Amino acid sequence: MPQTALELLRLLAQDASADRIEEQARRAVDPESGELALRIRAGIDDHRRREAELSALVDTAR
Secondary structure, rough: HHHHHHHHHEEEEEEEEHHHHHHHHHHOHHHHHHHHHHHHHHHHHHHHHHHHHHHHHHHHHO
């Protein structure tokens, strides 16, 4: 696995911001690695947003 791909995985594991991941993705030899990392980050963000919305809904219902 190329070093840049490993760094992208490390950033995802460290919960790095999309900006940091995008910065590293620009250095990627394989542009697909960077695009995939950004899509994963967006999915994580979407999941967290939905979780927060559902939590707020449950709190409101109580």
